[in-house]
Amino acid sequence: xxxxxxxxxxxxxxxxxxxxxxxxxxxxxxxxxxxxxxxxxxxxxxxxxxxxxxxxxxxxxxxxxxxxxxxxxxxxxxxxxxxxxxxxxxxxxxxxxxxxxxxxxxxxxxxxxxxxxxxxxxxxxxxxxxxxxx
Amino acid sequence: xxxxxxxxxxxxxxxxxxxxxxxxxxxxxxxxxxxxxxxxxxxxxxxxxxxxxxxxxxxxxxxxxxxxxxxxxxxxxxxxxxxxxxxxxxxxxxxxxxxxxxxxxxxxxxxxxxxxxxxxxxxxxxxxxxxxxxxxxxxxxxxxxxxxxxxxxxxxxxxxxxxxxxxxxxxxxxxxxxxxxxxxxxxxxxxxxxxxxxxxxxxxxxxxxxxxxxxxxxxxxxxxxxxxxxxxxxxxxxxxxxxxxxxxxxxxxxxxxxxxxxxxxxxxxxxxxxxxxxxxxxxxxxxxxxxxxxxxxxxxxxxxxxxxxxxxxxxxxxxxxxxxxxxxxxxxxxxxxxxxxxxxxxxxxxxxxxxxxxxxxxxxxxxxxxxxxxxxxxxxxxxxxxxx
Numbered sequence: 001x002x003x004x005x006x007x008x009x010x011x012x013x014x015x016x017x018x019x020x021x022x023x024x025x026x027x028x029x030x031x032x033x034x035x036x037x038x039x040x041x042x043x044x045x046x047x048x049x050x051x052x053x054x055x056x057x058x059x060x061x062x063x064x065x066x067x068x069x070x071x072x073x074x075x076x077x078x079x080x081x082x083x084x085x086x087x088x089x090x091x092x093x094x095x096x097x098x099x100x101x102x103x104x105x106x107x108x109x110x111x112x113x114x115x116x117x118x119x120x121x122x123x124x125x126x127x128x129x130x131x132x133x134x
Numbered sequence: 135x136x137x138x139x140x141x142x143x144x145x146x147x148x149x150x151x152x153x154x155x156x157x158x159x160x161x162x163x164x165x166x167x168x169x170x171x172x173x174x175x176x177x178x179x180x181x182x183x184x185x186x187x188x189x190x191x192x193x194x195x196x197x198x199x200x201x202x203x204x205x206x207x208x209x210x211x212x213x214x215x216x217x218x219x220x221x222x223x224x225x226x227x228x229x230x231x232x233x234x235x236x237x238x239x240x241x242x243x244x245x246x247x248x249x250x251x252x253x254x255x256x257x258x259x260x261x262x263x264x265x266x267x268x269x270x271x272x273x274x275x276x277x278x279x280x281x282x283x284x285x286x287x288x289x290x291x292x293x294x295x296x297x298x299x300x301x302x303x304x305x306x307x308x309x310x311x312x313x314x315x316x317x318x319x320x321x322x323x324x325x326x327x328x329x330x331x332x333x334x335x336x337x338x339x340x341x342x343x344x345x346x347x348x349x350x351x352x353x354x355x356x357x358x359x360x361x362x363x364x365x366x367x368x369x370x371x372x373x374x375x376x377x378x379x380x381x382x383x384x385x386x387x388x389x390x391x392x393x394x395x396x397x398x399x400x401x402x403x404x405x406x407x408x409x410x411x412x413x414x415x416x417x418x419x420x421x422x423x424x425x426x427x428x429x430x431x432x433x434x435x436x437x438x439x440x441x442x443x444x445x446x447x448x449x450x451x452x453x454x455x456x457x458x459x460x461x462x463x464x465x466x467x468x469x470x471x472x473x474x475x476x477x478x479x480x481x482x483x484x485x486x487x488x489x490x491x492x493x494x495x496x497x498x499x500x501x502x503x504x505x506x507x508x509x510x511x512x513x514x515x516x517x518x519x520x521x522x
Contacts, residue, residue, distance in 0.1 A: 008268045034269045040387055059390075060290070062282035063339040064274055068259035071274045079283065079386060087386040089270045100339065105290050116272040119259070125272030 006035040006049050012126035015113040020128075022086065024050035033086040040086070054111040056080040058104050058130065059087065063097040070119045076100055080109050080130050090128030108133045135234040139364030139371040140520065141357045142169030143482045148352035148470030149321040150250045155187050155196060158353040159246035160203045162478075166242065167204075170357040170367050174205045177357075178238040180212040181229040183222035183245030185474040189260045190248045204242075216474075218264035219423060220509030221245050223477025223516035226356065227377050233358050234374075240363060244355025245479075247472035257349050261473075264510035266384035278346055280385065280511045281424035282338035288392050288426060292441040300340055303425035304331035305447035307344050307467055310422060313454065314464025316495040321350050321470030331425075345425040350470030354478035356485070372485045375410065375502070376519035378403025385511045394512040397434040401506070404517040405436075410502060412436030415519070417487050417497040418458060419480035420506035422465040428452075431506055432460060435517070454497055462487065462495045480505040481518060488522045 006021060011034055014021040022033030026048060030041030033052060038045050061078035076092040091114060095104070109130035116125040144165025146158055153161070159182065167174060180201050187193040197212035206212070217224035222245025229243035249257050261277045289299045308328060314320035326344060334343035364371035380396035380403075382388050388395070405411055412435060420435065422428035429443040437458045438446055446452050452460040463469045463483040466476060484503035486492050505518040 034384075034386070036383075040383075060283040060287040062279045062286065062341075063336075064276055064279045065335075065339070066254065066258060066276065066278065066337050067274060068262050068276060069255035070259065075274055077273045077275050077279050077283070081389075087389050089273050089275065089384070089386045091273050102286065102290065102296055105286065116274075118272065120263070121267065121271075127272040 004037070005047060008034065011035050015126045015128065016115065020052045020054045020111050021049055022052055023047040031084040031086050033082065033088065053083045056082040056088070056109055056111065058092070058107045058109055061092060061100060061104050063100050078130055088128045090130050092130045094131055136236055137361040138230050138233045138358055138374045139361050140374070140481070140485050141359050141364045141367045141371060142166040143354070143356050143485045144169065145319055145354040145479055145482045146352050147319045148350045148472060151351045155184065155191055155193055155246050155248050156199050156203050158248065158351065159200050159244060159355065162244055162353040162355040163204055163242055166244070166355040166357045172240065172357065172367060175207060176240055177206055177210060177242045179232060179241045180206060180210060181215060181225040181241060181243040182212065183215045183225040183474045183478065185216050185218060185221045185247060186249065186260050189256070190252060217514040218509035219421070219471070219473045220477055220507040220514045220516050221474040222354065223505065223507035223518065224379065224509070224514060226477060226481060226518060227379055227516055229358050230374055230377055233360060240357065240359040242355060242357055243478070244353060245475040245477060246353035247474040248351045249349040249472065250351050270384050270386065276338060278338035278341050278424065281426050282341045284391060284430065285340050285426040287390065288430065291390070291392055294444065296340060299444055300332065301328060302444040302447045303345055303429065304328040306422060306425040306428045307331050309447065309453055310461050310465040310467040313462050313495055314468025316493065317464050317469055320464040320468050321348055322464070322468045341424055347423050347466035347471040350472040352470060352472035352479070353475045354482045356478060356481055370489045370522065372488050372520050372522055374518065375521045376404040376406070376408030378407070378517045380515045382512050388512065391512060392430060393440060394430065394434050394515065396512050397431065397506070397508065397515040400515040400517045401435050404519050408519040410519065414502055415458060415504045416500040417462060417484065417503045418460050418506065419463060419465070419483050420460055421508040422461055422467050423471060423508065425467070427508070428460065428465065431508070435504070435506055454495060459497045462492065462497055477505065477507040477516060480507060481520070484520050488520060
């Protein structure tokens with residue numbers, strides 16, 4: 001039996017089905033997203049898989065204009081704080097990179113996903129994406 | 135624990151070279167060995183920092199080849215260390231522990247990297263491998279991107295208008311290029327202006343080309359030994375007073391990384407071991423991989439209050455002759471950043487500063503110096519305090 005209640009691949013599969021999953025700690029009540037071996041808040045291992053609202057707000061961003069080999073620039077990378085507390089790294093979609101400015105910080109977003117093929121990886125990746133809630 | 139000394143140091147010129155990784159490291163190592171007035175046969179263990187040799191040269195497991203190149207006996211263990219941009223500092227910390235513990239008396243430690251021939255796309259890809267490959271690399275996050283997001287977060291958190299912050303960030307580059315112009319081993323030995331920075335192309339908003347350190351080739355090395363042996367080897371041993379190392383996870387778990395907890399923890403370890411505080415440091419070589427990175431590091435190390443580090447650029451407090459001279463070597467920005475060598479090159483500069491051998495870029499009367507090396511997105515941080 002696996003020690004893991006939610007592996008990265010299971011987390012990716014849920015994202016692909018439109019569900020944002022994480023771990024909820026039975027000790028401290030905190031959420032851990034993306035999942036890992038223990039609670040990100042207290043280090044406890046008494047956790048259960050939980051669904052999250054998939055809503056949050058932008059905390060910071062950048063427009064990548066020099067991309068790694070295999071990817072095409074420009075694109076926006078952002079971090080959002082989820083309603084439940086954890087932060088997520090992902091891509092901000094539907095915003096023109098040349099119009100991305102400081103006013104993006106604080107914007108309410110919903111979380112989706114994007115499947116990514118990159119070199120030097122163990123299979124396909126899935127990254128969260130953010131869309132601004134009008 | 136025994137007191138540990140740096141007997142000798144060596145460093146190649148940073149920049150493009152046709153030499154191989156083994157040749158680069160050995161060049162720096164031979165200088166350090168010669169400066170220490172010892173022979174390769176006196177080295178009991180070899181600690182090699184190298185991050186990207188696998189991708190750069192198709193060379194994994196490089197340490198044994200370096201041991202052989204230098205003529206070290208078969209009984210000498212040679213080990214490669216990796217901690218992204220903090221690679222060499224991680225190796226130095228381990229080398230220190232082995233001498234401090236009494237297991238070895240005299241060891242050779244350093245770092246080497248060779249990046250420029252890889253080209254920007256592959257170099258950018260391999261650098262990005264130091265981010266979380268499960269959860270963050272797939273966003274296309276790059277290292278300029280990590281620090282670009284930091285700059286936006288910093289401006290928002292402290293209420294500094296982005297154009298004001300960008301001018302102060304540009305002053306980091308201006309200062310470090312001014313220092314680098316006085317360092318014959320620096321990759322860039324040319325002064326620049328604020329306009330040079332603000333007119334350069336955008337790499338990752340708001341970081342422009344001159345907000346970023348370059349890709350570099352180079353190596354640096356140190357001979358560490360006991361206090362007793364160092365006094366016999368050289369006129370001016372430099373002592374390791376304190377050392378610290380901290381760790382952190384993915385950026386999304388660090389959340390607000392304007393205050394890097396791994397760096398605060400690492401610096402505290404080093405200060406406590408040395409029995410000194412930020413106000414006792416006479417000169418510091420810190421991790422200015424990007425202009426905003428220098429500002430944030432200067433706060434985490436305790437030189438300035440959080441949110442106030444950028445103002446120090448306008449008052450000149452971090453220039454040579456200022457309250458706390460930062461990066462007199464030119465820093466990663468101008469001296470160059472061969473990532474696996476950087477920590478050793480920072481230690482090289484501090485040793486030379488404490489010996490009073492830095493010529494036009496000498497910080498007068500420096501007796502205690504500090505290094506700060508950041509690996510990945512603060513997942514590895516090492517701080518070293520040296521003194522005479």
